[in-house]
Amino acid sequence: MSEDASELSSRLRHELRHRLRPMTGRDPGEKDRSTTPLELLYDLTYVLAFAVAAEQLAHQITEGHVGPAIGAYAFAIFAITWAWMNFTWFASSYDNDDALFRAATLIQMIGVIVLSFGLPVSFDTTAEGGSPNNLLLVVGYVVMRVPLIALWLRAARQDEAHRRIAVAYAVAIAVAQTGWLLSAVLPLPVPVIIALLVVLALGELVAPVVMERRLGSPPWNAGHIAERFSLLTLITLGEVVAATTAAVAALTSSRGWTPAAVVIIASGLVLAAALWWAYFLVPSRPILERWPARTFGWRYAHLPIFGAIAAVGAGLRVATAAVEEHELPVLRVALALAVPVATLIIMIFVTWSVLMRSYDLTHVPLLVVSLLPLVAAVVLAWLLGSGEPVDPADGRSLTLLVSVVVLVALSALVEVVGHETVGFSHTMRALDRGR
Incomplete structure (x- = not known):
């Protein structure tokens, strides 16, 4: 039997027969696990x-x-x-x-x-x-x-x-x-x-x-743990997509496909995509493979990250309830969306700082600019919502709700654009300092 055939046979024997094996521990330095x-x-x-x-x-x-x-x-x-x-x-x-x-x-x-x-x-x-x-x-x-x-x-x-x-x-x-x-x-x-x-x-x-x-x-294995956390983040973001679909379904069932429905589904998908993009701009796996000792602080930062992602889906569900039940004020919807998105953006900043062992103050202006649309969404809902419930039949009320959703999505988009334009250089400087 050739060496390749023998290797394939050994691999299949391991993958297809699951009899008891010694639990002696994996190789913590295994690459590409x-x-x-x-x-x-x-x-x-x-x-x-x-x-x-x-x-x-x-x-x-x-x-x-x-x-x-x-x-x-x-x-x-x-x-x-x-x-x-x-x-x-x-x-x-x-x-x-x-x-x-x-x-x-x-x-x-x-x-x-x-x-x-x-x-x-x-x-x-x-x-x-x-x-x-x-x-x-x-x-x-x-x-x-x-x-x-x-x-x-x-x-x-x-x-x-x-x-x-x-x-x-x-x-x-x-x-x-x-x-x-x-x-x-x-x-x-x-x-x-x-x-x-x-x-x-x-x-x-x-x-x-x-x-x-x-x-x-x-x-x-630090690299394996980084991949596991990244995949759970990715799957949890599916909750945001599902909640976006539910919100649009509620709106279209009452009024059909309108420009407002199109804007909300587009904003929800942009929000999910931007949050995904922002999270994966943090170079978790290569850094943890190089410095495994940083894994503990990095993993604890993910407790609020997972919660915030799922809570973004909850905020979109609150928007759905506002459209369906006509009892919720726009301000409550704005807070339900803005708070978890703000938490997630802040925790991405914290995770980067923990991972890179750097507290780069030049990131603070980007963080502030990313949060400004969220503040605007809440202020707009507070000033113009007047505590009245959302009514899809009222053009002003529906426009205000759509504006809030768009501003929340804009916040995540600003985070991505900022990291793509200036965040990369900050990461490279922090890496050079770490060396």
């Missing part, structure tokens, strides 16, 4: 969870429960994103693609679906003054994370070089999961539960940093 089909399938369940959270956020804002909705949404985004990050961290280190790893991953996907069913309960309870945590949501979280505990313990048994850190991760997840469960079942006052949830979230964020500094890191 790509996302697996199983990881992509896994991500799709999380995008579903993001969509449910965004839909609930939009519903509660529409009902006027803005403060509780934001609180419940922040809790939901942390729970969803942190579980995803935990699995991604483990898979980057120990994905051996055997039958046991696949089964554990599929079980976690079931947990994501169960958690998604608990999200409406979480938002409704929070709107009534209760805790965002509930038993159904925790059951989903348990199903998501218990298999991960078993996988870390398996890695600890089979990878002697990283045994201590693998055991530490298993213990940390088990302790945190116990805390989440207790916060849902104990009859504690709501302020105490909220405080407990905040402490648990902070503990989960701090624990990996402390553990890896003291015990060393598992063999995660």
